[in-house]
Amino acid sequence: MREAMAPKAEKTTATPALPGLDDLVGYHLRRASIVDLQGASAALEAVRSRPVPFSVLSCIVERPGISAAEICRVLGMQRANIVSILAELEERGLFLREADSRDNRIQRLFPTRHGQDVAAQGIERVAQHEEVLLQHLSVEERHELRRLLAKIWQ
Amino acid sequence: MREAMAPKAEKTTATPALPGLDDLVGYHLRRASIVDLQGASAALEAVRSRPVPFSVLSCIVERPGISAAEICRVLGMQRANIVSILAELEERGLFLREADSRDNRIQRLFPTRHGQDVAAQGIERVAQHEEVLLQHLSVEERHELRRLLAKIWQ
DNA sequence: TATTGTTATACTCTATAACTATA
DNA sequence: TATAGTTATAGAGTATAACAATA
Numbered sequence: 200m201r202e203a204m205a206p207k208a209e210k211t212t213a214t215p216a217l218p219g220l221d222d223l224v225g226y227h228l229r230r231a232s233i234v235d236l237q238g239a240s241a242a243l244e245a246v247r248s249r250p251v252p253f254s255v256l257s258c259i260v261e262r263p264g265i266s267a268a269e270i271c272r273v274l275g276m277q278r279a280n281i282v283s284i285l286a287e288l289e290e291r292g293l294f295l296r297e298a299d300s301r302d303n304r305i306q307r308l309f310p311t312r313h314g315q316d317v318a319a320q321g322i323e324r325v326a327q328h329e330e331v332l333l334q335h336l337s338v339e340e341r342h343e344l345r346r347l348l349a350k351i352w353q
Numbered sequence: 354m355r356e357a358m359a360p361k362a363e364k365t366t367a368t369p370a371l372p373g374l375d376d377l378v379g380y381h382l383r384r385a386s387i388v389d390l391q392g393a394s395a396a397l398e399a400v401r402s403r404p405v406p407f408s409v410l411s412c413i414v415e416r417p418g419i420s421a422a423e424i425c426r427v428l429g430m431q432r433a434n435i436v437s438i439l440a441e442l443e444e445r446g447l448f449l450r451e452a453d454s455r456d457n458r459i460q461r462l463f464p465t466r467h468g469q470d471v472a473a474q475g476i477e478r479v480a481q482h483e484e485v486l487l488q489h490l491s492v493e494e495r496h497e498l499r500r501l502l503a504k505i506w507q
Numbered sequence: 508t509a510t511t512g513t514t515a516t517a518c519t520c521t522a523t524a525a526c527t528a529t530a
Numbered sequence: 531t532a533t534a535g536t537t538a539t540a541g542a543g544t545a546t547a548a549c550a551a552t553a
Contacts, residue, residue, distance in 0.1 A: 217473060217476060218476055218480055219411070219415055219476070220408060220411045220412070220415065220476075223476075223479060223480070223483060224389075224483055224486075224487060224495060224498060224499050224502070225386075225389040225390075225393055225479065225482075225483055225486070226408070227499050227502035227503050227506070228382070228385060228386045228389050228502055229386055229389070229390070229404070230429065230502070230506040231382055231386075231502040231503075231505040231506045232379075232382045232383055232385075232386035233429065233506070233543095233544085234505060234506045235378075235379040235382050235383070235505070236379075236383070236519095236544095237544095238379075239379055240519090249518095249519070249520095250383070250519090250520090251519080251520065251521095254374060254380070257373070257374045258374070261373055261374065266534075266535095267534075267535065268533075268534055268535080275384065275387065276520090276521075277521070277522065277523085278534075278535070278536085279521095279522080279523080279524090279535090279536075279537080279538090280520075280521065280522080281535095282535070282536060282537080302529080302530070302533095302534085303528080303529060303530085303534095304528070304529045304530070304533065304534040304535075305529095305533090305534065305535090306534085306535075319371060322371065322372055322373070322374075322377075325377060325379065326372055326377070328379075329377060329378055329379055332378075332379070332505060333378060333505065335504050336501060336504060336505075340501055341378060343497065343501070344378060344498070344501045344502075345378050345381050347490060347494055347497070347498045347501075348378070348381035348382055348384070348385040348498075349381050349385075350489055350490060351385040351388060351389070351486060351487065351490075352381070352384040352385045352387070352388045387520095387521085390521095391521095394542095403542070403543095404542090404543090405542080405543065420511080420512095421511075421512065422510075422511055422512080430543090430544080431544070431545065431546085432510095432511075432512070432513085433512090433513075433514080433515090433544095433545080433546080433547095434543075434544065434545085435512090436512070436513060436514080439512095456510090456511085456552080456553070457511095457551080457552060457553085458510065458511040458512075458551070458552045458553065459510090459511065459512090459552095460511085460512075
Protein backbone atom coordinates (compact mmCIF):
# COMPACT_ATOMS: atom_id res chain seq x y z
CA MET A 200 0.00 0.00 0.00
CA ARG A 201 1.04 3.62 -0.31
CA GLU A 202 4.08 4.65 -2.30
CA ALA A 203 5.96 5.92 0.73
CA MET A 204 6.44 9.31 -0.91
CA ALA A 205 9.56 8.63 -2.93
CA PRO A 206 12.04 8.20 -0.08
CA LYS A 207 15.19 9.54 -1.58
CA ALA A 208 15.94 9.05 -5.20
CA GLU A 209 16.81 6.43 -7.75
CA LYS A 210 13.62 4.40 -8.07
CA THR A 211 15.35 2.28 -10.69
CA THR A 212 15.46 3.85 -14.09
CA ALA A 213 12.45 2.09 -15.51
CA THR A 214 12.75 -1.64 -16.16
CA PRO A 215 10.62 -2.35 -19.21
CA ALA A 216 12.06 -5.58 -20.53
CA LEU A 217 12.84 -7.06 -17.14
CA PRO A 218 10.25 -9.60 -16.04
CA GLY A 219 8.89 -9.39 -12.51
CA LEU A 220 8.00 -12.13 -10.07
CA ASP A 221 4.42 -12.08 -11.30
CA ASP A 222 5.54 -12.81 -14.86
CA LEU A 223 7.13 -16.11 -13.90
CA VAL A 224 4.97 -19.16 -14.46
CA GLY A 225 6.87 -20.86 -11.67
CA TYR A 226 5.73 -18.25 -9.20
CA HIS A 227 2.09 -18.96 -9.93
CA LEU A 228 2.84 -22.66 -9.99
CA ARG A 229 4.21 -22.39 -6.49
CA ARG A 230 1.43 -20.24 -5.11
CA ALA A 231 -1.27 -22.46 -6.60
CA SER A 232 0.48 -25.57 -5.33
CA ILE A 233 0.69 -24.19 -1.80
CA VAL A 234 -3.02 -23.36 -1.75
CA ASP A 235 -3.78 -26.83 -3.05
CA LEU A 236 -1.50 -28.50 -0.53
CA GLN A 237 -3.16 -26.68 2.34
CA GLY A 238 -6.61 -27.74 1.19
CA ALA A 239 -5.52 -31.28 0.48
CA SER A 240 -3.86 -31.54 3.89
CA ALA A 241 -7.04 -30.39 5.57
CA ALA A 242 -9.07 -32.84 3.49
CA LEU A 243 -6.80 -35.72 4.42
CA GLU A 244 -7.14 -35.10 8.14
CA ALA A 245 -10.36 -37.07 7.83
CA VAL A 246 -8.28 -40.17 7.15
CA ARG A 247 -5.41 -39.09 9.41
CA SER A 248 -2.97 -38.79 6.54
CA ARG A 249 -0.87 -36.26 4.65
CA PRO A 250 -0.31 -35.59 0.96
CA VAL A 251 2.85 -37.65 0.50
CA PRO A 252 1.93 -40.61 2.71
CA PHE A 253 -1.46 -40.64 1.02
CA SER A 254 0.15 -40.67 -2.42
CA VAL A 255 2.24 -43.65 -1.35
CA LEU A 256 -0.84 -45.49 -0.09
CA SER A 257 -2.66 -44.69 -3.32
CA CYS A 258 0.22 -46.17 -5.27
CA ILE A 259 -0.02 -49.41 -3.33
CA VAL A 260 -3.79 -49.57 -3.79
CA GLU A 261 -3.61 -48.76 -7.49
CA ARG A 262 -0.71 -51.14 -8.14
CA PRO A 263 -0.89 -54.08 -5.74
CA GLY A 264 2.47 -55.83 -5.52
CA ILE A 265 4.49 -52.72 -6.26
CA SER A 266 7.83 -52.40 -4.48
CA ALA A 267 9.07 -49.45 -2.45
CA ALA A 268 11.69 -48.56 -5.05
CA GLU A 269 9.08 -48.63 -7.77
CA ILE A 270 6.83 -46.30 -5.78
CA CYS A 271 9.75 -43.92 -5.46
CA ARG A 272 10.29 -43.93 -9.19
CA VAL A 273 6.58 -43.39 -9.82
CA LEU A 274 6.27 -40.54 -7.35
CA GLY A 275 9.71 -39.08 -7.96
CA MET A 276 10.87 -39.33 -4.38
CA GLN A 277 14.03 -40.65 -2.74
CA ARG A 278 14.13 -44.21 -1.46
CA ALA A 279 15.36 -42.95 1.89
CA ASN A 280 12.25 -40.86 2.37
CA ILE A 281 9.70 -43.60 1.88
CA VAL A 282 10.94 -45.79 4.73
CA SER A 283 9.30 -43.96 7.62
CA ILE A 284 6.17 -43.38 5.57
CA LEU A 285 5.79 -47.08 4.86
CA ALA A 286 6.48 -47.87 8.51
CA GLU A 287 3.61 -45.61 9.53
CA LEU A 288 1.20 -46.97 6.92
CA GLU A 289 2.15 -50.50 7.87
CA GLU A 290 1.63 -49.89 11.56
CA ARG A 291 -1.85 -48.62 10.79
CA GLY A 292 -2.53 -51.85 8.98
CA LEU A 293 -3.06 -50.24 5.60
CA PHE A 294 -0.81 -52.62 3.66
CA LEU A 295 1.22 -55.81 4.03
CA ARG A 296 4.73 -56.69 2.89
CA GLU A 297 5.42 -59.92 1.09
CA ALA A 298 8.86 -61.17 0.12
CA ASP A 299 9.38 -61.49 -3.62
CA SER A 300 9.70 -65.14 -4.55
CA ARG A 301 12.48 -64.53 -7.04
CA ASP A 302 14.43 -61.58 -5.65
CA ASN A 303 14.96 -61.50 -1.93
CA ARG A 304 15.91 -57.85 -2.01
CA ILE A 305 12.40 -56.88 -2.97
CA GLN A 306 9.34 -56.57 -0.77
CA ARG A 307 6.07 -56.54 -2.63
CA LEU A 308 3.38 -54.37 -1.06
CA PHE A 309 -0.29 -55.26 -0.99
CA PRO A 310 -3.10 -53.09 0.37
CA THR A 311 -5.37 -54.45 3.07
CA ARG A 312 -9.10 -54.00 2.87
CA HIS A 313 -8.74 -51.19 5.35
CA GLY A 314 -6.03 -49.61 3.23
CA GLN A 315 -8.30 -49.69 0.22
CA ASP A 316 -11.09 -48.05 2.21
CA VAL A 317 -8.83 -45.32 3.53
CA ALA A 318 -7.46 -44.64 0.06
CA ALA A 319 -10.98 -44.42 -1.36
CA GLN A 320 -12.13 -42.10 1.39
CA GLY A 321 -9.05 -39.95 0.98
CA ILE A 322 -9.42 -39.64 -2.76
CA GLU A 323 -13.05 -38.71 -2.25
CA ARG A 324 -12.13 -35.97 0.21
CA VAL A 325 -9.35 -34.60 -1.95
CA ALA A 326 -11.65 -34.60 -4.97
CA GLN A 327 -14.14 -32.56 -2.96
CA HIS A 328 -11.39 -30.14 -2.03
CA GLU A 329 -10.40 -29.80 -5.68
CA GLU A 330 -13.97 -29.01 -6.56
CA VAL A 331 -13.61 -25.91 -4.39
CA LEU A 332 -10.07 -25.16 -5.52
CA LEU A 333 -11.08 -25.23 -9.17
CA GLN A 334 -14.53 -23.78 -8.75
CA HIS A 335 -13.80 -20.84 -11.03
CA LEU A 336 -12.44 -23.04 -13.81
CA SER A 337 -14.66 -24.68 -16.39
CA VAL A 338 -14.41 -28.39 -17.04
CA GLU A 339 -12.49 -27.64 -20.21
CA GLU A 340 -10.09 -25.38 -18.33
CA ARG A 341 -9.48 -28.02 -15.68
CA HIS A 342 -8.58 -30.58 -18.30
CA GLU A 343 -6.39 -28.11 -20.12
CA LEU A 344 -4.64 -27.20 -16.88
CA ARG A 345 -3.96 -30.83 -16.05
CA ARG A 346 -2.70 -31.46 -19.55
CA LEU A 347 -0.29 -28.54 -19.44
CA LEU A 348 0.97 -29.45 -15.99
CA ALA A 349 1.56 -33.05 -17.01
CA LYS A 350 3.48 -31.78 -20.02
CA ILE A 351 5.84 -29.96 -17.68
CA TRP A 352 6.90 -32.79 -15.43
CA GLN A 353 6.33 -35.92 -17.49
CA MET B 354 -11.32 -59.82 -23.09
CA ARG B 355 -13.21 -62.61 -21.42
CA GLU B 356 -16.60 -61.11 -20.94
CA ALA B 357 -19.73 -63.21 -20.79
CA MET B 358 -20.27 -65.46 -17.81
CA ALA B 359 -20.78 -62.51 -15.56
CA PRO B 360 -17.56 -62.32 -13.53
CA LYS B 361 -18.02 -62.71 -9.81
CA ALA B 362 -16.25 -59.72 -8.48
CA GLU B 363 -12.59 -60.28 -8.95
CA LYS B 364 -9.66 -58.00 -9.54
CA THR B 365 -11.08 -54.54 -9.24
CA THR B 366 -14.62 -54.82 -10.41
CA ALA B 367 -14.13 -51.83 -12.62
CA THR B 368 -13.81 -48.55 -10.75
CA PRO B 369 -15.33 -46.07 -13.15
CA ALA B 370 -16.30 -43.29 -10.77
CA LEU B 371 -13.32 -43.54 -8.43
CA PRO B 372 -10.58 -41.12 -9.44
CA GLY B 373 -6.96 -42.15 -9.18
CA LEU B 374 -3.97 -40.09 -8.14
CA ASP B 375 -3.31 -39.23 -11.76
CA ASP B 376 -6.77 -37.74 -12.15
CA LEU B 377 -6.18 -35.14 -9.47
CA VAL B 378 -5.13 -31.74 -10.76
CA GLY B 379 -3.36 -31.19 -7.45
CA TYR B 380 -1.11 -34.17 -8.08
CA HIS B 381 0.14 -32.69 -11.35
CA LEU B 382 0.32 -29.29 -9.74
CA ARG B 383 2.65 -30.70 -7.12
CA ARG B 384 4.82 -32.68 -9.50
CA ALA B 385 5.20 -29.73 -11.85
CA SER B 386 5.95 -27.40 -8.98
CA ILE B 387 8.68 -29.69 -7.64
CA VAL B 388 10.36 -29.88 -11.04
CA ASP B 389 10.17 -26.12 -11.33
CA LEU B 390 11.51 -25.56 -7.83
CA GLN B 391 14.48 -27.80 -8.50
CA GLY B 392 15.33 -25.91 -11.67
CA ALA B 393 14.75 -22.54 -10.09
CA SER B 394 16.92 -23.49 -7.12
CA ALA B 395 19.73 -24.50 -9.44
CA ALA B 396 19.31 -21.28 -11.43
CA LEU B 397 19.47 -19.18 -8.28
CA GLU B 398 22.74 -20.71 -7.15
CA ALA B 399 24.34 -18.23 -9.53
CA VAL B 400 23.24 -15.45 -7.16
CA ARG B 401 23.63 -17.56 -4.02
CA SER B 402 19.93 -17.48 -3.24
CA ARG B 403 16.90 -19.71 -2.95
CA PRO B 404 13.33 -19.45 -4.21
CA VAL B 405 11.75 -17.89 -1.15
CA PRO B 406 14.60 -15.51 -0.19
CA PHE B 407 14.77 -14.47 -3.82
CA SER B 408 11.04 -13.80 -3.90
CA VAL B 409 11.43 -11.60 -0.84
CA LEU B 410 14.29 -9.69 -2.45
CA SER B 411 12.25 -9.27 -5.62
CA CYS B 412 9.43 -7.83 -3.56
CA ILE B 413 11.74 -5.22 -2.07
CA VAL B 414 13.17 -4.34 -5.47
CA GLU B 415 9.78 -4.15 -7.12
CA ARG B 416 8.20 -2.21 -4.25
CA PRO B 417 10.84 -0.04 -2.58
CA GLY B 418 9.71 1.02 0.87
CA ILE B 419 7.59 -2.07 1.47
CA SER B 420 7.49 -3.39 5.04
CA ALA B 421 8.17 -6.95 6.18
CA ALA B 422 4.54 -7.49 7.10
CA GLU B 423 3.45 -6.27 3.69
CA ILE B 424 5.84 -8.66 1.96
CA CYS B 425 4.34 -11.47 3.99
CA ARG B 426 0.88 -10.54 2.84
CA VAL B 427 2.01 -10.27 -0.77
CA LEU B 428 3.82 -13.60 -0.76
CA GLY B 429 1.41 -15.40 1.54
CA MET B 430 3.97 -16.29 4.16
CA GLN B 431 4.10 -15.99 7.94
CA ARG B 432 5.75 -12.98 9.54
CA ALA B 433 7.83 -15.26 11.72
CA ASN B 434 9.38 -16.89 8.67
CA ILE B 435 10.63 -13.74 7.01
CA VAL B 436 12.86 -12.63 9.88
CA SER B 437 15.84 -14.89 9.20
CA ILE B 438 15.46 -14.38 5.46
CA LEU B 439 15.64 -10.61 5.83
CA ALA B 440 18.59 -10.95 8.19
CA GLU B 441 20.48 -12.89 5.54
CA LEU B 442 19.60 -10.51 2.72
CA GLU B 443 20.54 -7.57 4.90
CA GLU B 444 23.88 -9.07 5.86
CA ARG B 445 24.66 -9.50 2.18
CA GLY B 446 23.97 -5.82 1.71
CA LEU B 447 21.04 -6.36 -0.64
CA PHE B 448 18.67 -3.95 1.10
CA LEU B 449 18.53 -1.37 3.87
CA ARG B 450 16.03 -0.79 6.66
CA GLU B 451 14.68 2.66 7.36
CA ALA B 452 12.39 3.54 10.24
CA ASP B 453 8.96 4.71 9.17
CA SER B 454 8.56 8.38 10.02
CA ARG B 455 4.98 8.01 11.15
CA ASP B 456 4.78 4.53 12.66
CA ASN B 457 7.73 3.39 14.72
CA ARG B 458 6.62 -0.21 14.53
CA ILE B 459 7.35 -0.31 10.82
CA GLN B 460 10.67 -0.68 9.04
CA ARG B 461 10.58 0.34 5.39
CA LEU B 462 12.88 -1.71 3.20
CA PHE B 463 14.84 -0.27 0.28
CA PRO B 464 17.01 -2.23 -2.14
CA THR B 465 20.64 -1.29 -2.57
CA ARG B 466 22.18 -1.04 -6.01
CA HIS B 467 23.71 -4.44 -5.38
CA GLY B 468 20.33 -5.81 -4.38
CA GLN B 469 18.85 -4.56 -7.62
CA ASP B 470 21.62 -6.19 -9.60
CA VAL B 471 21.24 -9.51 -7.82
CA ALA B 472 17.48 -9.45 -8.33
CA ALA B 473 17.91 -8.68 -12.02
CA GLN B 474 20.48 -11.44 -12.47
CA GLY B 475 18.28 -13.88 -10.58
CA ILE B 476 15.19 -13.10 -12.59
CA GLU B 477 17.22 -13.52 -15.75
CA ARG B 478 18.46 -16.93 -14.64
CA VAL B 479 15.05 -18.11 -13.55
CA ALA B 480 13.56 -16.92 -16.83
CA GLN B 481 16.17 -18.99 -18.67
CA HIS B 482 15.25 -21.98 -16.55
CA GLU B 483 11.58 -21.50 -17.36
CA GLU B 484 12.41 -21.44 -21.03
CA VAL B 485 13.62 -25.02 -20.62
CA LEU B 486 10.82 -26.00 -18.26
CA LEU B 487 8.17 -24.81 -20.68
CA GLN B 488 9.96 -25.72 -23.88
CA HIS B 489 7.20 -28.02 -25.01
CA LEU B 490 4.50 -25.43 -24.44
CA SER B 491 3.60 -22.83 -27.03
CA VAL B 492 3.52 -19.17 -26.08
CA GLU B 493 -0.26 -19.34 -26.00
CA GLU B 494 -0.17 -22.39 -23.75
CA ARG B 495 2.25 -20.67 -21.37
CA HIS B 496 -0.02 -17.69 -21.02
CA GLU B 497 -3.05 -19.90 -20.59
CA LEU B 498 -1.25 -21.92 -17.93
CA ARG B 499 -0.28 -18.82 -16.00
CA ARG B 500 -3.79 -17.47 -16.28
CA LEU B 501 -5.34 -20.67 -14.94
CA LEU B 502 -2.81 -20.94 -12.11
CA ALA B 503 -3.40 -17.34 -11.07
CA LYS B 504 -7.13 -18.05 -11.06
CA ILE B 505 -6.55 -20.78 -8.49
CA TRP B 506 -4.68 -18.88 -5.84
CA GLN B 507 -5.65 -15.25 -6.39
C1' DT C 508 -7.28 -4.05 21.09
C1' DA C 509 -4.67 -4.57 17.01
C1' DT C 510 -0.31 -4.59 14.46
C1' DT C 511 4.88 -5.04 13.78
C1' DG C 512 8.88 -7.35 14.35
C1' DT C 513 10.74 -11.01 16.81
C1' DT C 514 12.02 -15.64 19.20
C1' DA C 515 11.22 -20.32 19.81
C1' DT C 516 9.59 -24.46 18.22
C1' DA C 517 7.68 -28.20 15.48
C1' DC C 518 6.27 -30.48 11.40
C1' DT C 519 6.42 -31.77 6.38
C1' DC C 520 8.99 -32.60 2.60
C1' DT C 521 13.25 -33.08 -0.02
C1' DA C 522 18.22 -34.23 -0.43
C1' DT C 523 22.71 -36.77 0.12
C1' DA C 524 25.85 -40.09 1.95
C1' DA C 525 26.69 -44.47 3.47
C1' DC C 526 25.65 -49.01 5.07
C1' DT C 527 23.75 -54.26 4.42
C1' DA C 528 22.16 -57.78 1.82
C1' DT C 529 21.15 -59.46 -2.11
C1' DA C 530 21.63 -60.03 -7.29
C1' DT D 531 28.98 -53.74 -10.24
C1' DA D 532 24.27 -52.63 -9.53
C1' DT D 533 19.90 -52.54 -6.98
C1' DA D 534 16.65 -52.69 -2.67
C1' DG D 535 15.86 -51.40 1.73
C1' DT D 536 17.61 -48.86 5.45
C1' DT D 537 19.79 -45.33 8.73
C1' DA D 538 21.37 -40.90 9.70
C1' DT D 539 21.47 -36.26 8.79
C1' DA D 540 20.79 -31.88 6.77
C1' DG D 541 18.27 -28.25 4.66
C1' DA D 542 14.23 -25.62 2.96
C1' DG D 543 9.72 -24.28 3.70
C1' DT D 544 5.54 -23.81 6.40
C1' DA D 545 2.93 -23.37 10.79
C1' DT D 546 1.57 -21.82 15.57
C1' DA D 547 2.22 -19.60 20.05
C1' DA D 548 3.90 -16.02 22.53
C1' DC D 549 6.35 -11.79 23.58
C1' DA D 550 7.62 -6.47 23.71
C1' DA D 551 7.01 -2.19 21.59
C1' DT D 552 3.94 0.70 19.38
C1' DA D 553 -0.38 2.35 17.59
